[in-house]
Amino acid sequence: MYMENFYVIESEDNPSIFCDAEKGLIEMEGRSLPENVDTFYNPVIEWVREYLKNPMPKTTVRFGFVYINSSSSKKILEILMLLKKLLPDNDLKIIWNYLPEDEDMYDEGMDFAKMTQLDFDFKITSE
């Protein structure tokens, strides 16, 4: 079954999003403070739901956030909880990129890891 890629170009208020079903890849990068989190994140959530119906054996999720406001944070948590359903039948790898010295983003990642009980691979983004 063919699934179209989903992508959003980065702006001042929203991150770039790139979802590739064939590669089992989901990437989000940048700032997240969209005016309306629902209109921004619901299509991603829809895509993930669709993907879960026919996922790749291995799925890689890479986050490279610089800023997440509290509403976005809730949507990301929801996406992560959806992706958690891939386990244990499929492989799920979550990479959390953060800028050097951005402890706040590291903490944010840690919070997600704790909340979801998923393994996060923390990696400093080299600029």
Added chain:
Amino acid sequence: MFKKALVIFVLLLGLPSCIGIMVILSNGNFQGSDPEVWNQHATESYNQGNYAEAARFYNKRAFYFWENNKLDEAADSFISSVKANEKIGNQNAVMHIYNNLGQIYFDKGLYERSEDYFLQNLAISREQDRRHNIASGLINIANVRNELGDYDAAIDALQEAEAIAREVNDMTLLRNSYAMLAQAHERIGEDSKSKGYFDLYYALERKLQEEQMQRSQKEAKQRISHAETKAKRAETEKELTREELGESEKTLQITRQTLDEVEEVSRERQLQINLLNKEKQLQDEQLKRQQAVRNGLIIFGILLAIVAALILHNYLQKKKANRLLSKSNQEISEQNDEIAKKNKELQKTYFQIKKQNKNISASIAYAQRIQQAMLSNDQNLKKHLPESFIYYKPRDIVSGDFYWFSEVELTDLNSSKKTGKGLVIACVDCTGHGVPGAFMSMIGINLLENITSKGVETAGKILEELHTSIRKSLRQHKNDNRDGMELSVCVIREEQKVLEYAGAKSPLFYINNDGSHFIKGDPAPIGGIQPEPKREFTNHRINVISPTTFYLFTDGYADQFGGPNGYKFSTRKLRNLLMENSIDRLDQQKDVLDKNFISWKNKKHKQLDDVLVMGFTI
């Protein structure tokens, strides 16, 4: 003209014959001058059975080498030639070649071989009974034998030679025989015999010389008389030629006269021709002039036609352009009308939007008043906590961040008995900012009022109740609403000198005599999805022994982009900033926070989120 033609004619006649001569020459020379090519040719000829040709070229090669003193090669070629000549039975040639070979080996000093060839030569001479050859051959043999020191044999040969020479009356041969006999006898010591032969030789030699002289004189005389006859004949020929010349001259004169006449005639003709030519030229020019006039007229006509066509075309074009112009004018005016209409519409829309904006702004401004009314001001907080500040800086007019504090009844965790009064302080960041944030803050304030009005057990319990209440009031278990808040709650139990803290994704920072302390809070927010069965928040108890300043803040301050590189300010920097200024009065600290925020944000960056920082000292 005539002469030239003649010369060319002669040349034409002569040329083929010249070519013919050249062909003959090259034919004769076709083997070139390379003796090896001759040899090759000879060998080929021999193999093809053409022995005469083979012999000819072997000889040619032999003589060439002999002349160049290459005796071995010469001998080889002669031997080859002998074979070829024998094939065709040319004994005469063979005889001569044997003689040549004898000579060559004699010159090389190979006397035995030389003698051998001379003997073979002699044999053929004898066979053919050539007396002269026999005699000269014998002399050659004697000569060789002399060199071999075989004088007796030499003498034998010479005696036979002498006899033959006398027989054929060849004085030269005889003389040579005598000379050699004298020499041979001298060698073997027979001096008297030698002398006898020498005398004979001498006498004969003188006689021969005399005869030679006489012959020479006779020849000279003959030559003179011959020359005289020739001279006489030449004289006669000369006279004859002179007569011939005279005749030729006459003919020439006649010819010249005829030529003159002819020239005269041709000159007249030329004149006539010239005249005719001139007439013709005149006629041509006239014709040309006429043509020029005609052409001019034609060109003029064409030009006239073109000009006319151009004018017509221009006229039509203009007419068309005018038509188009009027049409486009019409269109433009139509468009103008359209634009004007659109403009009017736009203006209308603009005013509408302006009006709407004004209305919205007005309503938000009014909403702000409501929000402000609901938020107690920091003066109120000062009533409870004299050393305190609230740095509150909404991004928009209304805010998603809010602070809340209230005096509450404290209840015992186990017995639910009231244990006294306490102060609850909350620093809240609602999801969203602006109007939606403000809505959430209204809900938040209401819920906090409700939860605490029943009495407060712990800070953690406040958060837990808040979470369930939000989920319930927003029906989040039924829909996909994920709104909620992140907040820090403090409960001050003054009597027990205790501060309780619980954080939903929101920290507590405090500074006392021991230094600074940071509690991150729990990772779970208030509201939104709840993966775990029950959401619980950690309740931190802090004993306040010495004066301690507590700080609560939402993420707006730390997350603000700015500075020299456009980075986030960060929680760490905020903590450091608070630490650096912790000795100051809290009002001053608020000023520092504000100044720092404005300078960090600078003009390049807009405020990202609502900002709220609270501080108080117990």
